[in-house]
Amino acid sequence: MKTFFGMAIAILAVCGMTFAQQPAYEAKASAHDLMSKIVRPSNGEIGAMRKAGGPMSDEDWAASAATAAILAEVGQVLQMGDRPKDEAWTDGAQRLTAGATSLMAASKSKNAEAWTAAAGEMGQGCRTCHKVHRQQ
Numbered sequence: 001m002k003t004f005f006g007m008a009i010a011i012l013a014v015c016g017m018t019f020a021q022q023p024a025y026e027a028k029a030s031a032h033d034l035m036s037k038i039v040r041p042s043n044g045e046i047g048a049m050r051k052a053g054g055p056m057s058d059e060d061w062a063a064s065a066a067t068a069a070i071l072a073e074v075g076q077v078l079q080m081g082d083r084p085k086d087e088a089w090t091d092g093a094q095r096l097t098a099g100a101t102s103l104m105a106a107s108k109s110k111n112a113e114a115w116t117a118a119a120g121e122m123g124q125g126c127r128t129c130h131k132v133h134r135q136q
């Protein structure tokens with residue numbers, strides 16, 4: 001009986017692994033596509049709030065949380081497939097994700113001080129990668 005349950009659990013574990021398998025990832029968007037269509041407008045939104053002294057209304061905080069989540073996703077996408085080029089790339093993309101994740105958390109808790117710090121942290125991610133990978 002013990003063995004039977006052991007087997008059943010082992011079989012369930014193998015099935016679970018099969019179901020959990022991710023579909024193969026194939027990069028579609030170039031760095032330029034991601035930057036011009038997602039990162040530039042999203043960062044512009046955060047930048048405009050920054051200039052205005054940070055998010056002011058509940059709508060601002062909610063918009064900031066969603067935009068930060070999108071930027072955190074892009075940071076992850078930049079690390080996927082054959083996109084990573086070198087350490088500066090990976091480091092920059094990780095910092096972007098970390099900074100954007102903090103920005104998202106600060107937006108959800110409406111913490112103005114943490115929000116400003118996270119926006120700065122995210123900007124470091126942009127610069128880390130651009131220093132090496134963005135021409136001009």
Ligand code: HEC
Pocket residue numbers: 031032035036039040043071078088089090092093096122123125126127129130133134135
């Ligand atoms: C992991 C690397 C990486 C990170 C992180 C990164 N970028 Fe970029 N960025 C690039 C590369 C590569 C280009 C040049 C793409 C091209 O135009 O060919 C670029 C170009 C750009 C451009 C010009 C795009 C255009 O429309 O011509 C903008 C704007 C930009 N990045 C903004 C940002 C901002 C803001 C952040 C941070 C929130 C950021 N990037 C983070 C790699 C990165």
